Amino acid sequence: MSAATLPGIREDQDLHEDRELRESPESDRPWQTVVWNDPVNLMSYVVRVLREYFGYSKEVATRLMLAVHHDGHAVVAEGPREQMELHAQAMHDYGLWATVRRAGA
Amino acid sequence: MSGERTVVMEITLLEAAHLADLVRQFRDLIHDAESAAVPADPAVRRLVPDAYTDDPEAARQFRELTSSELLDRRDQDAQSVLADLPDGAVPTDPDAAVRTASIRLPPDRLEAWLRTFAALRLVLASRLGIRSEADHDDDDPRFGIYEWLGYRLDGLIQAADGAF
Numbered sequence: 001m002s003a004a005t006l007p008g009i010r011e012d013q014d015l016h017e018d019r020e021l022r023e024s025p026e027s028d029r030p031w032q033t034v035v036w037n038d039p040v041n042l043m044s045y046v047v048r049v050l051r052e053y054f055g056y057s058k059e060v061a062t063r064l065m066l067a068v069h070h071d072g073h074a075v076v077a078e079g080p081r082e083q084m085e086l087h088a089q090a091m092h093d094y095g096l097w098a099t100v101r102r103a104g105a
Numbered sequence: 106m107s108g109e110r111t112v113v114m115e116i117t118l119l120e121a122a123h124l125a126d127l128v129r130q131f132r133d134l135i136h137d138a139e140s141a142a143v144p145a146d147p148a149v150r151r152l153v154p155d156a157y158t159d160d161p162e163a164a165r166q167f168r169e170l171t172s173s174e175l176l177d178r179r180d181q182d183a184q185s186v187l188a189d190l191p192d193g194a195v196p197t198d199p200d201a202a203v204r205t206a207s208i209r210l211p212p213d214r215l216e217a218w219l220r221t222f223a224a225l226r227l228v229l230a231s232r233l234g235i236r237s238e239a240d241h242d243d244d245d246p247r248f249g250i251y252e253w254l255g256y257r258l259d260g261l262i263q264a265a266d267g268a269f
Binding site: 039041042044045048052085089095097100101 | 153155158159171175178216223224226227235238
């Protein structure tokens, strides 16, 4: 929606409304499995877990591991809630700390 | 992929005996924690962490559904490792101590070893209060064990990857 279709509305309100319209309802947004950084798990181990469990390539797994390491966390999967909980449990099984959250939260 | 090959680990009888001792302590820790809804021991809590940071009720439900399964699996992994290790107490004879044993780890056994090494490190890190990768204390021998576990874990991963 462009600003031109909403005459008379101040620009900042207009942008706000535009953003609201673009956002999908909460129930439509997928869930995410997030892996968090810790000072204990070895980088090589995190890469191996991501390759072994998710079947990610070495490159993808390494990129995710580095994101966890440098940004403190990384989204490793996105989809239905039940599936994300299974992934989180699997990560806990390997000793990685993972949480589940709704995308865009 | 990487998990398809059998890895052979050379370990001295001294290392093996100390590792077996650690793994037995680890099993005791898990058994003690299994009855609690929320484990009081922070080291065990790290093994069954919160899956929701912003929703205590969802975190509780998740824990209720997964915690005993996770701890059971830890125990099974620990039993596998003990079964693979040579029997015997910590050798007192120096010649026996440096004698090595070869442990063959097919893919499923290897996974149990990797998870157990990682879990032992998490427990030790909790006991040692490790907050950053740089934490170290030369006077505390437990740091030596912690670092040895990391060295062995990394070696197993490299071996499984075919780097050796």
